[in-house]
Amino acid sequence: xxxxxxxxxxxxxxxxxxxxxxxxxxxxxxxxxxxxxxxxxxxxxxxxxxxxxxxxxxxxxxxxxxxxxxxxxxxxxxxxxxxxxxxxxxxxxxxxxxxxxxxxxxxxxxxxxxxxxxxxxxxxxxxxxxxxxxxxxxxxxxxxxxxxxxxxxxxxxxxxxxxxxxxxxxxxxxxxxxxxxxxxxxxxxxxxxxxxxxxxxxxxxxxxxxxxxxxxxxxxxxxxxxxxxxxxxxxxxxxxxxxxxxxxxxxxxxxxxxxxxxxxxxxxxxxxxxxxx
Amino acid sequence: xxxxxxxxxxxxxxxxxxxxxxxxxxxxxxxxxxxxxxxxxxxxxxxxxxxxxxxxxxxxxxxxxxxxxxxxxxxxxxxxxxxxxxxxxxxxxxxxxxxxxxxxxxxxxxxxxxxxxxxxxxxxxxxxxxxxxxxxxxxxxxxxxxxxxxxxxxxxxxxxxxxxxxxxxxxxxxxxxxxxxxxxxxxxxxxxxxxxxxxxxxxxxxxxxxxxxxxxxxxxxxxxxxxxxxxxxxxxxxxxxxxxxxxxxxxxxxxxxxxxxxxxxxxxxxxxxxxxxxxxxxxxxxxxxxxxxxxxxxxxxxxxxxxxxxxxxxxxxxxxxxxxxxxxxxxxxxxxxxxxxxxxxxxxxxxxxxxxxxx
Numbered sequence: 001x002x003x004x005x006x007x008x009x010x011x012x013x014x015x016x017x018x019x020x021x022x023x024x025x026x027x028x029x030x031x032x033x034x035x036x037x038x039x040x041x042x043x044x045x046x047x048x049x050x051x052x053x054x055x056x057x058x059x060x061x062x063x064x065x066x067x068x069x070x071x072x073x074x075x076x077x078x079x080x081x082x083x084x085x086x087x088x089x090x091x092x093x094x095x096x097x098x099x100x101x102x103x104x105x106x107x108x109x110x111x112x113x114x115x116x117x118x119x120x121x122x123x124x125x126x127x128x129x130x131x132x133x134x135x136x137x138x139x140x141x142x143x144x145x146x147x148x149x150x151x152x153x154x155x156x157x158x159x160x161x162x163x164x165x166x167x168x169x170x171x172x173x174x175x176x177x178x179x180x181x182x183x184x185x186x187x188x189x190x191x192x193x194x195x196x197x198x199x200x201x202x203x204x205x206x207x208x209x210x211x212x213x214x215x216x217x218x219x220x221x222x223x224x225x226x227x228x229x230x231x232x233x234x235x236x237x238x239x240x241x242x243x244x245x246x247x248x249x250x251x252x253x254x255x256x257x258x259x260x261x262x263x264x265x266x267x268x269x270x271x272x273x274x275x276x277x
Numbered sequence: 278x279x280x281x282x283x284x285x286x287x288x289x290x291x292x293x294x295x296x297x298x299x300x301x302x303x304x305x306x307x308x309x310x311x312x313x314x315x316x317x318x319x320x321x322x323x324x325x326x327x328x329x330x331x332x333x334x335x336x337x338x339x340x341x342x343x344x345x346x347x348x349x350x351x352x353x354x355x356x357x358x359x360x361x362x363x364x365x366x367x368x369x370x371x372x373x374x375x376x377x378x379x380x381x382x383x384x385x386x387x388x389x390x391x392x393x394x395x396x397x398x399x400x401x402x403x404x405x406x407x408x409x410x411x412x413x414x415x416x417x418x419x420x421x422x423x424x425x426x427x428x429x430x431x432x433x434x435x436x437x438x439x440x441x442x443x444x445x446x447x448x449x450x451x452x453x454x455x456x457x458x459x460x461x462x463x464x465x466x467x468x469x470x471x472x473x474x475x476x477x478x479x480x481x482x483x484x485x486x487x488x489x490x491x492x493x494x495x496x497x498x499x500x501x502x503x504x505x506x507x508x509x510x511x512x513x514x515x516x517x518x519x520x521x522x523x524x525x526x527x528x529x530x531x532x533x534x535x536x537x538x539x540x541x542x543x544x545x546x547x548x549x550x551x552x553x554x555x556x557x558x559x560x561x562x563x564x565x566x567x568x569x570x571x572x573x574x575x576x577x578x579x580x581x582x583x584x585x586x587x588x589x590x591x592x593x594x595x596x597x598x599x600x601x602x603x604x605x606x607x608x609x610x611x612x613x614x615x616x617x618x619x620x621x622x623x624x625x626x627x628x629x630x631x632x633x634x635x636x
Contacts, residue, residue, distance in 0.1 A: 001408040005358045051361040051368050052552035093368045205356035240572045242548050245406040245451040245477025274518050277580045
């Protein structure tokens with residue numbers, strides 16, 4: 001077990017300040033052959049460690065179809081993430097273990113309309129799948145992204161969102177909680193915009209959502225009202241994890257190991273779990 | 278329960294040897310002389326498994342319940358994962374020294390409940406990612422122990438999915454006959470090979486020991502104060518997630534985590550770094566779901582912020598979840614948590630209380 005917990009060194013190639021408290025770290029394995037062999041599917045996560053501070057679980061925020069690197073978007077939230085923000089610069093090394101966990105059900109998504117609903121840092125795990133789906137665009141039908149944040153400054157991946165907006169085969173709907181002078185897009189919380197503006201087609205559509213618990217709660221209610229079946233709503237859970245290997249017991253919900261059986265679940269699967277989260 | 282002599286052993290072609298107390302002592306000494314041996318050594322009134330070089334100071338048949346679990350010899354309290362150094366040119370990682378628990382070894386005085394707990398742990402360590410360190414330690418260890426004659430106050434091992442004659446968790450089971458003789462039963466192939474190399478006395482070729490062993494089983498089984506119908510408890514607990522009994526039963530808990538540390542099956546761990554200037558070590562150490570920090574996430578969200586929810590996880594994991602996942606109960610009924618609890622919470626009582634409660 002101890003061997004399985006030893007990370008591999010990666011170099012930080014680039015740091016992007018996404019929002020006042022979120023940064024994206026572009027990582028590359030020090031050994032090039034490792035980078036070539038490192039493969040993952042959208043939805044999987046890594047254990048990211050900063051020697052001396054500890055390890056944290058982050059989803060991989062980019063798709064393996066974009067070769068030669070992987071991204072982790074990290075919000076300053078606790079002890080380790082604060083150290084990551086304060087201490088790490090481009091060129092520094094960090095430890096990585098993974099990829100771990102399951103992934104979005106890629107087969108089930110084929111030939112479907114995809115509706116992504118993200119809030120704040122919750123866009124990070126979706127971005128991996130969004131990039132993957134853009135790179136396999138002809139396998140999917142309609143493609144929409146509804147993304148919201150508290151303020152316009154809190155929207156992640158601003159540059160990439162501009163690219164998505166420029167891509168005629170995607171529909172991008174942005175929203176912020178309160179009006180701002182220079183904001184020309186939607187104003188209102190995500191579930192409200194979903195019902196009042198997006199009004200998605202239910203037939204043949206899969207919804208992939210991630211965001212803060214309060215957004216998820218009301219989004220699920222809205223999706224239910226719109227007529228989506230729980231099996232067509234897919235989310236990825238955020239849970240305290242440590243080993244990522246189905247051993248340390250931290251991420252258990254009932255007999256489910258979120259790190260092995262998840263983090264990706266359909267709403268139908270989540271409903272069967274003990275109501276702990 | 279039907280007690281039909283020791284048919285298991287006969288079917289598996291496992292041998293029973295007959296000796297007397299003096300012969301047993303000689304056997305112990307021979308084993309200690311030939312192998313790296315661990316046994317229960319008394320420290321401050323508790324027995325802990327330590328490396329021994331002679332029988333002096335070691336009691337291979339300590340009072341039930343006063344020994345620490347043997348799990349620390351398979352799943353160490355704190356294990357070094359790696360060392361690291363930060364220099365001006367970056368971070369260097371290095372593996373730690375070799376596993377001190379990896380060698381061939383014999384452990385004496387492991388109570389059967391404690392040995393069964395290892396069978397329970399095998400399931401989680403063999404599942405998906407394989408914990409090779411743990412499995413090597415298991416494969417390289419021979420467990421030899423005296424069979425309990427009499428249950429202690431908080432024992433309820435026979436209530437939990439366990440056939441009183443099934444002693445295969447031990448490699449060699451030592452039974453004290455009422456006739457004054459000592460019977461050493463090989464219970465596994467590993468034990469059979471071991472006893473063949475170190476015969477403690479004549480083999481019981483005629484099977485005359487069967488009657489003695491049977492008597493011992495009956496006496497032992499009749500000595501239990503605590504009994505539960507586990508199947509019923511398991512069934513009832515399955516839909517008691519919202520039971521108020523969790524709150525009642527855990528109200529006096531002081532969240533000291535002692536129960537998890539003494540428990541032979543608790544296996545939750547944490548990974549933490551210890552740094553002094555530019556160098557440090559990463560450790561994997563015991564943790565407990567009763568710890569308020571166990572599920573606390575960065576940013577402050579905690580799905581188990583109150584004590585009863587943490588206790589619910591503990592009790593449900595023991596009696597429902599693990600069984601659901603790995604088909605064995607995560608409690609072996611050893612009673613260690615109950616005797617060590619500073620506020621006298623009994624897991625036996627909690628399970629019964631929850632099972633009997635209204636949803």
